[in-house]
Amino acid sequence: MRLYNTLTKKIEEFVPYDKNMVTMYTCGPTVYHYAHIGNLRTYIFEDILEKSLNYLGYNVKRCMNITDVGHLTSDSDSGEDKMLKGAKREHKTVLEIADFYKNEFMKDIDKLNIKRPEIISKATDNINEYIKIITKLLKDSYAYISGGNVYFDTSKLSDYYNLTNHKVNDMIVGVREGVEEDLNKRNQADFVLWFTKSKFDDQELKWDSPWGLGYPGWHIECSAIAIKNLGEHLDIHCGGVDNIFPHHTNEIAQSEAYLNHKWCNYWIHGEHLNDNTGKMSKSNGEFLTLSLLEQKGYDPLDYRFMCLNSSYRKVLVFSYDALNQAKNSYNKLKNKIKSINVDLDGSIDKDKVDMYKYKFKQSLENDLNTSSSLTILYDVLKDNMNNITKIELVKDFDKVLSLDLLKDEIVKIDKNLEQYINNMIKLRSKAKQDKNYEEADRIRKELEDKGIIIKDTKEGTIFELK
Numbered sequence: 251m252r253l254y255n256t257l258t259k260k261i262e263e264f265v266p267y268d269k270n271m272v273t274m275y276t277c278g279p280t281v282y283h284y285a286h287i288g289n290l291r292t293y294i295f296e297d298i299l300e301k302s303l304n305y306l307g308y309n310v311k312r313c314m315n316i317t318d319v320g321h322l323t324s325d326s327d328s329g330e331d332k333m334l335k336g337a338k339r340e341h342k343t344v345l346e347i348a349d350f351y352k353n354e355f356m357k358d359i360d361k362l363n364i365k366r367p368e369i370i371s372k373a374t375d376n377i378n379e380y381i382k383i384i385t386k387l388l389k390d391s392y393a394y395i396s397g398g399n400v401y402f403d404t405s406k407l408s409d410y411y412n413l414t415n416h417k418v419n420d421m422i423v424g425v426r427e428g429v430e431e432d433l434n435k436r437n438q439a440d441f442v443l444w445f446t447k448s449k450f451d452d453q454e455l456k457w458d459s460p461w462g463l464g465y466p467g468w469h470i471e472c473s474a475i476a477i478k479n480l481g482e483h484l485d486i487h488c489g490g491v492d493n494i495f496p497h498h499t500n501e502i503a504q505s506e507a508y509l510n511h512k513w514c515n516y517w518i519h520g521e522h523l524n525d526n527t528g529k530m531s532k533s534n535g536e537f538l539t540l541s542l543l544e545q546k547g548y549d550p551l552d553y554r555f556m557c558l559n560s561s562y563r564k565v566l567v568f569s570y571d572a573l574n575q576a577k578n579s580y581n582k583l584k585n586k587i588k589s590i591n592v593d594l595d596g597s598i599d600k601d602k603v604d605m606y607k608y609k610f611k612q613s614l615e616n617d618l619n620t621s622s623s624l625t626i627l628y629d630v631l632k633d634n635m636n637n638i639t640k641i642e643l644v645k646d647f648d649k650v651l652s653l654d655l656l657k658d659e660i661v662k663i664d665k666n667l668e669q670y671i672n673n674m675i676k677l678r679s680k681a682k683q684d685k686n687y688e689e690a691d692r693i694r695k696e697l698e699d700k701g702i703i704i705k706d707t708k709e710g711t712i713f714e715l716k
C-alpha cells in the first residue's frame with residue numbers, strides 16, 4: 251500500500267513494524283460541542299484507512315483519545331480551556347459536557363458507519379501516564395519548570411520542525427492573533443506539559459502532581475495514550491491537517507525525547523472540509539452538524555458518499571449543491587443495486603471476482619483513491635457478469651466503503667439463500683440414498699462455489715458460509 255507521509259512529504263510504500271499487527275492512533279474529538287461535518291470528514295478518512303488495511307489483509311489495532319481536558323482555544327497553549335467554555339455556555343459541569351458530547355460524537359460516527367476504534371481512552375483517565383512521562387522529561391532536561399508550569403524545551407531538539415514547513419519566525423503568529431505571549435517560555439515554540447498556573451484559575455478539573463495541583467497540556471494526552479495502548483513503536487498516526495502544527499509536531503518532540511528513539515513512521519493527514527467562508531467553524535454562521543443535515547432531509551451516508559468521491563488529500567468545499575449531487579448519485583447507485591434480480595442460478599464467476607477485487611485493492615493501495623474505488627463498483631454494475639457474482643462483489647467492496655449498499659437486499663438474499671441451500675441439501679440426501687454419489691458431489695461442489703460449506707453430522711447436514 252502506498253500512502254502520503256507528511257513526515258517525508260512523499261508517497262511511500264507502507265511497511266509496518268510487525269506485519270501481523272498494524273498499530274494506528276487517531277486524534278479524537280474535543281468534546282465541548284457537537285462535531286462539525288468537517289471533523290467528521292477526518293473520521294471518515296481514518297475509517298477508510300483502517301478498513302482498507304483490513305481489506306489488504308492486515309490486522310489493525312487502533313486507539314483514539316477523547317479530549318476532555320487541556321485543549322485551549324488556541325492550539326499554542328493560550329486562550330480559554332475549550333471544555334470550560336462549553337460548560338459555561340450551557341451552565342453545566344465540565345464532566346456533564348464531556349459525557350454528553352462524547353455520546354453525541356459516538357452517535358454521529360455510528361450513523362456514518364465509522365467503525366468505533368478498538369481502544370477509546372479519555373484524557374482524564376490517564377493522568378498518571380502524563381505524570382510518568384513529564385517526570386522523565388524533566389529528569390532528562392527536556393523539560394523545565396517556569397512560573398508554576400512545566401514546559402517542553404524545544405531548543406533541545408535539532409529537528410523539532412521535521413513534520414512541518416513552519417519556520418521559527420512563524421511562531422509569531424500567536425502574537426499576531428492578539429494572543430498574549432507567555433513570558434515563562436524560554437523559546438517561542440516551547441509548549442506546556444503541565445499547567446498549575448493559568449490565566450483562567452476557575453479551571454474545574456485539577457489533579458495532584460509533583461508540580462502542584464493542575465492539569466495536563468493537550469499534546470501530552472495523545473503521546474501518553476498512544477504509547478500506553480499501542481507500545482513504543484507506532485505505525486500510523488492520523489488527524490486533520492490542522493493537527494500537523496503544533497499538535498503533532500509537539501507529540502513527536504515529547505514522545506521521542508521520552509522514548510529515546512523514533513516513535514511513529516507514517517503520519518497521515520486528511521485535508522479539511524471548508525464552507526464558503528473558507529473555514530469550518532463551530533461559532534460563526536450555520537454550525538454544520540450531522541443532525542442539521544438530517545433535519546434537512548439528508549441521510550448521513552449521503553455525506554459519507556460525498557467524502558468518498560473526493561481525495562482525502564484535497565480540500566473539499568461544502569455546499570448544499572454538492573451534497574444534493576452526492577445524494578442523487580448515491581440514490582441512483584442504491585437503486586441500481588436494488589434492481590439486481592437476486593436469483594441464485596449459476597455460480598460465482600471466480601475469475602471476475604478475482605479481477606475486480608484486484609482492481610479494487612489497487613485503488614485503495616494507491617493512497618486511498620476512493621473515487622476510483624467507486625468507479626470500479628460502477629464498472630461491476632455495468633459488466634455482463636451474472637447477478638450472484640455482482641452481489642458478491644458489491645458485498646465485498648462495501649466492507650470498505652460502508653455505504654449500506656445491500657441493506658435493502660440482505661433480507662431478500664438471506665431468505666432466498668436459505669431456501670435454496672435447504673433444497674440443495676435435500677437433493678443431495680436423496681442422491682446419496684440412491685447411491686448417486688457423483689450427483690451428491692456435484693451438489694456439494696456447486697454450493698462450495700457459492701461460498702457455502704456443508705457438513706454431515708449425527709444430527710443431519712448443516713451448512714456454514716465461508
Ligand code: AMP
Nearest residue numbers: 279280288289292489490493522523530
Ligand atoms: P477537534 O475536535 O477540534 O480536536 O478535531 C477533531 C478532528 O477534526 C481533528 O483530527 C482535526 O484535525 C479535524 N478537523 C478540524 N477541523 C476540520 C475541518 N474543517 N475539516 C476536516 N477535519 C477537521
Ligand code: ZN
Nearest residue numbers: 277278472497
Ligand atoms: Zn492528538
